[in-house]
Amino acid sequence: xxxxxxxxxxxxxxxxxxxxxxxxxxxxxxxxxxxxxxxxxxxxxxxxxxxxxxxxxxxxxxxxxxxxxxxxxxxxxxxxxxxxxxxxxxxxxxxxxxxxxxxxxxxxxxxxxxxxxxxxxxxxxxxxxxxxxxxxxxxxxxxxxxxxxxxxxxxxxxxxxxxxxxxxxxxxxxxxxxxxxxxxxxxxxxxxxxxxxxxxxxxxxxxxxxxxxxxxxxxxxxxxxxxxxxxxxxxxxxxxxxxxxxxxxxxxxxxxxxxxxxxxxxxxxxxxxxxxxxxxxxxxxxxxxxxxxxxxxxxxxxxxxxxxxxxxxxxxxxxxxxxxxxxxxxxxxxxxxxxxxxxxxxxxxxxxxxxxxxxxxxxxxxxxxxxxxxxxxxxxxxxxxxxxxxxxxxxxxxxxxxxxxxxxxxxxxxxxxxxxxxxxxxxxxxxxxxxxxxxxxxxxxxxxxxxxxxxxxxxxxxxxxxxxxxxxxxxxxxxxxxxxxxxxxxxxxxxxxxxxxxxxxxxxxxxxxxxxxxxxxxxxxxxxxxxxxxxxxxxxxxxxxxxxxxxxxx
Numbered sequence: 033x034x035x036x037x038x039x040x041x042x043x044x045x046x047x048x049x050x051x052x053x054x055x056x057x058x059x060x061x062x063x064x065x066x067x068x069x070x071x072x073x074x075x076x077x078x079x080x081x082x083x084x085x086x087x088x089x090x091x092x093x094x095x096x097x098x099x100x101x102x103x104x105x106x107x108x109x110x111x112x113x114x115x116x117x118x119x120x121x122x123x124x125x126x127x128x129x130x131x132x133x134x135x136x137x138x139x140x141x142x143x144x145x146x147x148x149x150x151x152x153x154x155x156x157x158x159x160x161x162x163x164x165x166x167x168x169x170x171x172x173x174x175x176x177x178x179x180x181x182x183x184x185x186x187x188x189x190x191x192x193x194x195x196x197x198x199x200x201x202x203x204x205x206x207x208x209x210x211x212x213x214x215x216x217x218x219x220x221x222x223x224x225x226x227x228x229x230x231x232x233x234x235x236x237x238x239x240x241x242x243x244x245x246x247x248x249x250x251x252x253x254x255x256x257x258x259x260x261x262x263x264x265x266x267x268x269x270x271x272x273x274x275x276x277x278x279x280x281x282x283x284x285x286x287x288x289x290x291x292x293x294x295x296x297x298x299x300x301x302x303x304x305x306x307x308x309x310x311x312x313x314x315x316x317x318x319x320x321x322x323x324x325x326x327x328x329x330x331x332x333x334x335x336x337x338x339x340x341x342x343x344x345x346x347x348x349x350x351x352x353x354x355x356x357x358x359x360x361x362x363x364x365x366x367x368x369x370x371x372x373x374x375x376x377x378x379x380x381x382x383x384x385x386x387x388x389x390x391x392x393x394x395x396x397x398x399x400x401x402x403x404x405x406x407x408x409x410x411x412x413x414x415x416x417x418x419x420x421x422x423x424x425x426x427x428x429x430x431x432x433x434x435x436x437x438x439x440x441x442x443x444x445x446x447x448x449x450x451x452x453x454x455x456x457x458x459x460x461x462x463x464x465x466x467x468x469x470x471x472x473x474x475x476x477x478x479x480x481x482x483x484x485x486x487x488x489x490x491x492x493x494x495x496x497x498x499x500x501x502x503x504x505x506x507x508x509x510x511x512x513x514x515x516x517x518x519x520x521x522x523x524x525x526x527x528x529x530x531x532x533x534x535x536x537x538x539x540x541x542x543x544x545x546x547x548x549x550x551x552x553x554x555x556x557x558x559x560x561x562x563x564x565x566x567x568x569x570x571x572x573x574x575x576x577x578x579x580x581x582x583x584x585x586x
Contacts, residue, residue: 060177069182076119084110086183088125088191091166092136095175107181124176124188128165129537131226131475137161137536146227146427146534154535161536162192191538198559200538205557208542212491213530213555215542217421219408220529222483223473224429224443229485230473231529236521237474245479248447249276249466251334251397253324253459254287254364261362269297271364271385272326272334274396276466278450279443280403282368282435283424285382286414288400289356290391295398296328296350304339327398328353334397337461360387367459370434371422381418388413405484421484427533429481443481488531488540496525 063069086106089099110120137160138144141152149157173185189196207213220229235241253270261267273287289295300322324338331350332343340346362385366372374380390409391400404414404421411421424435429443437453438446454460471480492499499522508514531540541556543565556562563569 056178059180069184072114072182073119073121076114076117079117079119082110082113082118082120084113084120084122086122086125088127088189089172090132091126091128091169091172092133092164094168094171100175100179103176103179103181107179107183111182122183124183124185126166126169126188126190128162128190128192131228131532131534133161133165134534134536135226135475137164140164149535158536165192166190194559197538201541201559202557204541205555207490208555212494213488214491215486215488216527217484217486218489218529219406219411219482219484220487221471221480222485223476223478223480224425224427224483225476225478226473226534227427228532228534229483229487229529230480232526233528234474235471241471241474242469243472244467245470246465246467247276247470248278248451249274249462249464250278250281250451250454250460251337251462252281252367252401252454253461254367254399256325256362256364258363264362266297266325266362269323269325271399272324272397272461273399273401274462275401276468277403277406278447278454280406281401281450281454282370282431282438283403283405283422284367284401285371285379285404285419285422286402286410286417287364287385288388288391288402288409288413289359289385290327290389290393290398291355291357291360291387292389293356293391293393293398294328295325295354295356295359296331297323297325297352297354298331298338298346298350299323301335301339301341301346301349303336303341323351325354325359325399327393329393330396330398334461356391357387359385361385367454367457368435368437370424370436377422378420379422382420384417386413386417406482408482411484423484425481425483444479485533487529488542489527489529492525492528496522499525 084106089095095103110122114120134149134157137157138149141157141160143149143152176183176185191197204213221232221235222229251272251274254273256266256269256271258267261269271287275281304322324334326334328350331346335341335343335346338346340349364383364385366383371377371379371382374382386402388409390413391398400409402410402414402419404411404419405423414421424432425443426432431438431441431443431446433439438449441449451460451463455463472478473480500519503514503519503522506514508518513519541562543554543556545552554565556565559569
């Protein structure tokens, strides 16, 4: 068969105004009739193989500019290697699992809440997800083909295929058997709208994941109490702590100071002593004779709130200096009484000052409020001191009943009511607005929170040295990615959270006995193993075993 360029006649007859769409169609029709793409693979049977894995797109949405742009690179390299005589299978794939697929199914069903999925039934919802997830496969084929990109659609893999899911089971069990997969309770980025945690990798999914956001920031007093404080002449001294998450203050269970940071005690200044009791900035229930504690380096920033004309005046009034490590173990008066019943909540070790190196004097007061359920460092430091992790929010980001003053409120909506309570209780020193870069969910675009959740993790930190070594063997284009974006990501790698509290995805293949007399945990790596222990699995029209998706991975 002759290549179609001959149909345009000799060079002398080339049209000065060619119809490019027509030329495109002729070339594409020729490739299809001739089987040119498949021939380029068949002709190299037995040759050295060049493996190409294509990161699959979701098929429940149309391709956009980004897909088309990267598609050219995905075609260029396999084509180049084919021209060098190598065999390059280019099988297309479809990412059919995960939250984007669920969100599209929810949209089509007219539901907005995770609880509505449970009401309609997981099986019915997953059936809708399966139906909707491949809605645009024909449009994708047309787009990709018109790019002049050669890919095998006919044998394309789908993440919903039982064979593909079985490979996920195998991979998980392999990691589990090697001690590299474990279940943990850790603070993770959490989408309250989609009710699921995210991995650290997902915070880098899009350039606009981090967006500038205006949030309230408050500085609050924590009066020292107890025999130890009295013995050291610090009883009643009001420790100042700053936070940009006022909504976490109901679960304040500790304060953290830097062991090597120098802190100062300063009495209330002249203007604060003269202010009447109705002052908007009153820092306690009566400020005359009050004393405050904060980092020396940050005292100047609070001079006016503490009643001084300027930073120099505040510095000259310092009564004493104390190293952070000397403050460790002192107790203070809780902000709220929501969790002060120690028998119910196990908070007998709470409301004390802890010392840790992560505290700095970059901003704030040099004293960090600790809410173990909503901060990674908070949880680490508090757990070491025997302080529990208490959740005040439900899965949808709304306050639970123990926080009675804002029960049922969404976390961000509770900021102002809580700030009003702090002011009424005489614990508010400063109420300001703070603009900062803040992570948002790459799927639904809502601001994330950090929240303690149960998740399955891969011990990436255990193999980080091997990852870095293997990165040295990779030829990166452009070269700066090697030790730049990707290399730095590997250097800061953390254990990878792989489970999601959702429904449509590959199952976590763990069976755990609920009989305390027979504790047992089994990991399954194949459908055969599942059928061996639990009987025949449901089968599809072709008679192949299929999996019912339960707790899913991303």
